[in-house]
Amino acid sequence: MNQNWLGILIRHLALLVTACLLVGLITNHYGASLAVGLGLYLAATLKQLLRLNHWLKHQKPDEPPPEAGGLWGDVFDSIYTVQRRDIRARDRLQALIDRVQDSTAALRDGVIMLDSDGNLEWWNNAAETLLGLRSPGDGGQPITNLVRNPRFFEYFHAGNYAEPIEMASPIQDQVRIQLVITRYGNNEHLLVVRDVTRVHQLEQMRKDFVANVSHELRTPLTVITGYLETLLDNSDGINPRWLRALQQMQQQGGRMQTLLNDLLLLARLEATDYPSENQPVDVQALLKSIVSDARALSGARGHDITLEVDANCWLKGSEPELRSAFSNLVFNAVKYTPDKGRVLVRFWQDGQGAHLSVKDSGIGIEAMHIPRLTERFYRVDSSRNSNTGGTGLGLAIVKHVLMRHRGRMEIASVPNHGSTFICHFAPAQIPQARNLRAARSVDPEQADGTQG
Ligand code: ADP
Numbered sequence: 001m002n003q004n005w006l007g008i009l010i011r012h013l014a015l016l017v018t019a020c021l022l023v024g025l026i027t028n029h030y031g032a033s034l035a036v037g038l039g040l041y042l043a044a045t046l047k048q049l050l051r052l053n054h055w056l057k058h059q060k061p062d063e064p065p066p067e068a069g070g071l072w073g074d075v076f077d078s079i080y081t082v083q084r085r086d087i088r089a090r091d092r093l094q095a096l097i098d099r100v101q102d103s104t105a106a107l108r109d110g111v112i113m114l115d116s117d118g119n120l121e122w123w124n125n126a127a128e129t130l131l132g133l134r135s136p137g138d139g140g141q142p143i144t145n146l147v148r149n150p151r152f153f154e155y156f157h158a159g160n161y162a163e164p165i166e167m168a169s170p171i172q173d174q175v176r177i178q179l180v181i182t183r184y185g186n187n188e189h190l191l192v193v194r195d196v197t198r199v200h201q202l203e204q205m206r207k208d209f210v211a212n213v214s215h216e217l218r219t220p221l222t223v224i225t226g227y228l229e230t231l232l233d234n235s236d237g238i239n240p241r242w243l244r245a246l247q248q249m250q251q252q253g254g255r256m257q258t259l260l261n262d263l264l265l266l267a268r269l270e271a272t273d274y275p276s277e278n279q280p281v282d283v284q285a286l287l288k289s290i291v292s293d294a295r296a297l298s299g300a301r302g303h304d305i306t307l308e309v310d311a312n313c314w315l316k317g318s319e320p321e322l323r324s325a326f327s328n329l330v331f332n333a334v335k336y337t338p339d340k341g342r343v344l345v346r347f348w349q350d351g352q353g354a355h356l357s358v359k360d361s362g363i364g365i366e367a368m369h370i371p372r373l374t375e376r377f378y379r380v381d382s383s384r385n386s387n388t389g390g391t392g393l394g395l396a397i398v399k400h401v402l403m404r405h406r407g408r409m410e411i412a413s414v415p416n417h418g419s420t421f422i423c424h425f426a427p428a429q430i431p432q433a434r435n436l437r438a439a440r441s442v443d444p445e446q447a448d449g450t451q452g
Contacts, residue, residue, distance in 0.1 A: 008071055016041055048072040052079075110177075110193030116186060118143050118156060130193045132171035143191065146170075151273065152179065166196060176200040211267035214260045221260065225253040255391070262393040265324065266376070269400040275318035280431040283313040283322075283347050283354075290327045291345060294334050301339040305330075309347040315354055316429045317405045325401035328394040329358040329421050335390065337362030337418070354425040364415040373411060374399040398423075405429055 020037035024030030051066045052075070065076035101122075104111050110127030114120060119140050120133070127133050131147055138146055144153050147170055155165045164180035178196045181189050228250045235243055291307045298305065315322065333343045337360040344359045365373070369380045377392040398421075402409055406426040413419035 005071055005074065012070070013041075045072075052076065108195070110191075112143070112191040112193070114143055114189040114191060116188055118189065120146070121188075127193060130169055130171075130175070130177055130195060132169075147179075155179075156181070166200070169195075207267055207270055210263055214263040214267065218257075218260050218264075221253060221256055225250065225257065228253060259391045259393070262391045262397060266393060266397055266400060269321070269397065269404065273404065275321055275404050277318040278316050279319070280314045281317055281319045281322055283315055283356075284309045284311055286319065286323055287326065287345060287347060287356075290323065290330050293327065294330045294343070297331055298334050301334075303334055303337060303339070303341055303343055305334070305343045305345070307345045309345075310349075313347055313349060313354070314431050315405070315425060316431045321401045321404065325398040325423070326356060326358075328398050329356075329423075332390075332394060333358050333360035333362065333419070333421075336360065341418075349430060351427070352424070353427045354430055356423040356425075357420060358422075359418065359420040361418040364417050364419055365411070365413040366415050367413075370411050370413065374409070 016037050017034070020034045021030065023033040023037070027033060048068055051068070052072075055063075055065055055076075056079075065080045067073075068076050105124045107124060108126055110124060110130045112120060112123040112127050112131075112133070119142050120138055121140075123133055123135070128135060133146060144156055149167050149170065151165060151167060155161075161181040161183070164178045166176060166178045169175035169177045174197070175195060176197045178194045179191060180194075181191050184190055228246060231238065232243075232246055232250060235246070238246070287307055287309050291305055294305050295303075330343070330345055333345075337343060342361045344357075346355075346357045346359075348355055365380055369378075372378045373380075374395045376396045378395075379390075379392050398409060401407075402423055402425075406429050407423050410422045410424065411419065412422075
């Protein structure tokens with residue numbers, strides 16, 4: 001209570017008591033006149049209280065409080081002032097929300113607000129055009145029921161929103177959309193959808209161009225290397241001065257063929273998101289054959305190549321793609337490790353999924369190169385590359401194969417002490433026992449033992 005009001009109240013009560021005492025003096029009934037006076041005061045106070053209650057409950061917008069004098073008038077006015085201030089603040093906030101909603105509604109990108117369970121709360125017009133949402137019918141529905149795409153379902157539930165995903169629009173096949181989720185507030189989700197059809201088309205043109213050029217170059221190159229081979233097979237009559245030139249031409253022709261094959265493989269890998277084959281692959285048998293090829297590659301260089309893999313290790317996916325990725329890593333380890341060096345290939349499964357590690361005691365890679373190794377044609381040292389006969393596409397192929405198998409690669413390396421390339425596969429890539437039984441019945445020749 002404010003000091004002013006306290007004074008007024010005390011003055012009122014003092015006046016009332018004095019008046020009652022005066023009446024008591026005249027009538028000689030002090031007690032009765034005091035009781036009557038206080039009773040009247042109480043009744044007047046209760047009446048104002050009831051008026052206040054009635055006004056608060058049945059107040060029309062902007063209706064001023066009932067007229068009252070004295071302390072009650074002050075109370076009514078104060079409540080009215082606070083109310084008006086709240087209304088003004090609410091109007092200001094509402095205007096701000098309206099402005100934000102208007103500007104978001106005018107955006108060309110779709111914006112969707114989802115609650116913590118992924119149910120739709122609010123979305124703009126562009127979201128309706130790109131995803132086919134219907135207002136207001138779809139409000140409160142789970143987004144995964146409305147955007148029915150297995151990759152989006154997996155992306156939404158995995159909860160790792162560092163990278164956006166791209167897919168065809170659910171209502172128009174030829175429109176490509178990119179979706180990215182941001183968490184905010186109390187684990188609510190903000191989903192932004194962007195039309196990336198044009199960028200996708202340009203990217204597609206680039207891929208098609210590379211694939212077509214590679215394809216077109218293959219035939220003339222086969223003819224040239226074929227003739228070179230014939231010439232070298234009949235080298236007896238050839239002038240010795242040309243023999244060395246022919247041998248070099250054949251060697252470079254071979255490199256070009258490997259390069260074209262790698263470019264075509266990359267183009268194929270980029271064409272779809274997940275491998276068309278999703279069969280259980282026997283990793284032990286696969287790694288045994290890769291390690292045996294690696295020993296042949298090492299030949300007289302005498303590397304010590306060890307394989308550690310448990311029997312019954314399987315991965316879901318495409319066998320040729322996994323073979324290509326794993327052999328790139330193992331062959332690189334041999335290529336970039338000096339003679340008699342060590343290479344250890346390990347495969348294991350745990351709660352986080354399946355893992356392949358290729359560790360070598362080779363030349364290693366400086367830290368600054370590591371983030372760029374999977375770029376096409378990126379080489380740590382180009383002069384080194386021509387000696388090893390690499391195409392510069394090996395790790396790009398590994399990256400794409402891993403992406404298509406829900407995998408990722410981790411690279412650790414210390415210059416002159418060796419490198420470790422680890423491929424991590426999500427638990428979803430380990431086939432169920434039921435599928436394995438089916439796979440085994442097709443391929444009864446099963447490998448066993450733990451050392452390759
Ligand atoms: P390349 O055909 O040149 O081997 P990759 O894409 O397979 O192409 O590898 C890219 C580059 O990464 C290589 O040129 C090499 O410099 C480096 N690199 C790859 N694997 C290793 C390794 N095990 N040890 C050292 N350097 C490596």
